[in-house]
Amino acid sequence: MIIIKILVNQGTALLGAYFLYQLIATFIPVKENQFLQLLLFFINFVAISLPIYPNDATNVCFIFLFFSAAFLLFLKGSIIHKISLVLSLYPFIVALNFLLEDIGMRIWLAGGKMLALDYFLHGTAHLLRGLIWYGMYRFFSYSLPYAKTQIPAKLWLILDFICLTPLIAMISLIIFTPSDARMIYPAAFACILTSICSLYMTGHIAKSFRYKLENQSLQMQKEYYQELEGNQKQLRKIHHDMNNHFSVMLNLMREEQPEQAEEYLANLTKQHSHANHIFCKNSIVNAVLNAKYQMMQDYQIKCSMQLDIDTLITIDDISLCSLFGNTLDNAIEAAKDAAKKEITLKARYYNGFFSYEIKNTKNEEIQKKGNRFFSTKEQPDEHGIGLQAVKSIVESYDGTLDITYDDKRFSVVVLISDI
Incomplete structure (x- = not known):
């Protein structure tokens, strides 16, 4: 029974790691190496499963260093995109892990430290992680792919500076946790909300730039087809008048006026030289x-x-x-x-x-x-x-x-x- 419970708990944790991996890959492609892909998945699993305790500087630094190194080494694309994703996701992961661990610990202590309650709380925490990361993936998978192509570098820097606030706040609060850890619950929830808002803002800005480019493209197509329609009307008019044009050139040739005939033909050609x-x-x-x-x-x-x-x-x-x-x-x-x-x-x-x-x-x-x-x-x-x-x-x-x-x-x- 214990083994089954452990497998269920780890299975739900793997589900959360899978959706975190998919969210990362949606934003920045993973390098096409199966070993690196498996290693990144394992680091994701450790990151979302690792408990964060009050005054836990070791685990906080461990997650940050390994998470950042994995992004820089295993993902393709620009460094600024990788850094931005770390700054957006890391405070969310740490705040979520801390809240689930600390709240679960308090419930377990209040419930008499029962083993069955411990398994239940751990299983519930892993299940919540899986559901939360599934929701994150579903919510952002449609907007984040445009971010890396549409957002200028200067705007990325601004977004990164915004994300630095929850990053520094969460690290500081975990390392220097007050005697009553519940005092930092509001800050942890605020960090989670800030991370979600930063990802949403990134996707929203990217889609806005995307729509602007699409409007420019549609305007170009509109101008193209309007010009094409105008040229077709001009060609139909020329075709309708073609007999008259031939008659004029024939008369000029009969009257031995080749220069005038050449000039007339040149003017006629110029009329539809702008055809698409x-x-x-x-x-x-x-x-x-x-x-x-x-x-x-x-x-x-x-x-x-x-x-x-x-x-x-x-x-x-x-x-x-x-x-x-x-x-x-x-x-x-x-x-x-x-x-x-x-x-x-x-x-x-x-x-x-x-x-x-x-x-x-x-x-x-x-x-x-x-x-x-x-x-x-x-x-x-x-x-x-x-x-x-x-x-x-x-x-x-x-x-x-x-x-x-x-x-x-x-x-x-x-x-x-x-x-």
């Missing part, structure tokens, strides 16, 4: 490319595009739209004032690999501070935002971003694998 191009079968990317292509024509920038991404399935449309749009905006901004105005774009998806390269000429000197590039735009709020967004997208797909430049050219190369 089909760069690829992805309608969103095509909308972006048509809009940017028209800008390049207006600035008289020589453009070369080679695309083979018709079967692309690795990157979602919103991220793909942002990648093309931001890099093309930067390239146009730099090339429009260059002595030799040129932009070359290549994109391909082959054998599970997406490659993207864009090169542009430039005149302005590159401004760089650390890993961040600064544009020549007049609005200071827009400096470097485009490349920062591209960097976030590439990191979210565990890809590589290579930026090179010299006195005359600037190049961005992206490689993403879905293998």
Whole structure:
């Protein structure tokens, strides 16, 4: 009977560790190594099962060090994302473990220290952990995946500073617990609530940025289809008037006026020279490319595009739209004032690999501070935002971003694998 009770208790604890693992993997992918995945799961199990007692500096530090090390070593992606997740989850884990252990201990002492009551309390605590982590996973699994791609680095820092408050408070209260541990119950509940709110705020901000990008994408598609409709109307009008155009050119040729006929034909061709191009079968990317292509024509920038991404399935449309749009905006901004105005774009998806390269000429000197590039735009709020967004997208797909430049050219190369 005792063995059965132990197995049941540990089984419910494993359930909680499983949902914590799934929550972590939803936010940041785990490295594709079965040993590391199993080790991370075990550390999660220890973290949510380890009892926290008053004045328990050892266990508090143990959880923090191993939990942080596991995130930094076993997860993919940016360090700031890993740190943010630790700061959000750690106070929650410690506060929950302390409350369950201390309240259970008080109930056991009040109940006469019975062995059956001890098993019951431990089983109830593990069951509550499993249910709580299941609820956390279900509640945040739909919003957190967008966080790592949509939230800028500065905003991550602000969120981290907010999470430092419950982190420091919980560590201090556990290490320096007053004689009556019940005095820190309100603070522990406040830390749990703060952790939940910080995760909710992270997901809410990410979804807000996501909706903004989606609205931009939809606006581009709307403009694309409006322009396409206008071109079709113009082509129908030209087709309707085609006999008249042929008659005019035929009369000019009969009257031996080839120069006038050539000029008339050139004007006729110019009327539908702005027709939309089909760069690829992805309608969103095509909308972006048509809009940017028209800008390049207006600035008289020589453009070369080679695309083979018709079967692309690795990157979602919103991220793909942002990648093309931001890099093309930067390239146009730099090339429009260059002595030799040129932009070359290549994109391909082959054998599970997406490659993207864009090169542009430039005149302005590159401004760089650390890993961040600064544009020549007049609005200071827009400096470097485009490349920062591209960097976030590439990191979210565990890809590589290579930026090179010299006195005359600037190049961005992206490689993403879905293998």
